[in-house]
Amino acid sequence: MATKKEIFDLPLSPVNKGEAVHFKNPPAAFYEAVGKEEGMKELMYDFYDKIYESAIAHYFPQDEAEFDEVKFKNSKFFIQICGGPKVYEDEAKGMNLNEFMIRVHDDFSITESSRIEWLGTMREALADKAQHVDIGLIREFWDYLEQFSKLTVNTFADGSTYYAAYTQAKEDR
Numbered sequence: 001m002a003t004k005k006e007i008f009d010l011p012l013s014p015v016n017k018g019e020a021v022h023f024k025n026p027p028a029a030f031y032e033a034v035g036k037e038e039g040m041k042e043l044m045y046d047f048y049d050k051i052y053e054s055a056i057a058h059y060f061p062q063d064e065a066e067f068d069e070v071k072f073k074n075s076k077f078f079i080q081i082c083g084g085p086k087v088y089e090d091e092a093k094g095m096n097l098n099e100f101m102i103r104v105h106d107d108f109s110i111t112e113s114s115r116i117e118w119l120g121t122m123r124e125a126l127a128d129k130a131q132h133v134d135i136g137l138i139r140e141f142w143d144y145l146e147q148f149s150k151l152t153v154n155t156f157a158d159g160s161t162y163y164a165a166y167t168q169a170k171e172d173r
Helices: 004-008 028-034 036-051 064-081 097-105 112-129 135-152
Strands: 021-023 169-171
Touching: 004 112, 004 135, 021 135, 028 036, 028 135, 036 064, 036 112, 064 097, 097 135, 112 135
Parallel strands: 021 169
Antiparallel strands: none
């Protein structure tokens, strides 16, 4: 089982514009250990409730009903990407789920600091809702989030923009 300290010590690496990103989808064992669909929803709803109070809340709808729809849809993404049932297929419109999620983020100016805030908020949710999960499984979930989130950063401190192509992502199996 995981301790809060172990969760808050999960590593963060910087984004290097244009660098290929290697990632592996989270293991189905994480999905199972977190409590399958209901456990994943609980984790993700807690995460998005924390996001609503974070420095990146402005990226999300301020209307409660619209925000609830974001939580619902994004929970489905995480359920499926973690090996659960294929509940996000209609949203992705036939695209690879990871590629689709990269493109969804193109509409926002996402900075490295926003990514770090997003990941920090996820750490909080994991510390609150996933302590019953083996730290090794949490690390595998975190590795996916930490690496994959680099592909959503598109606005850089020097004022430049860069939109990652899915071909720069290497999904390791």
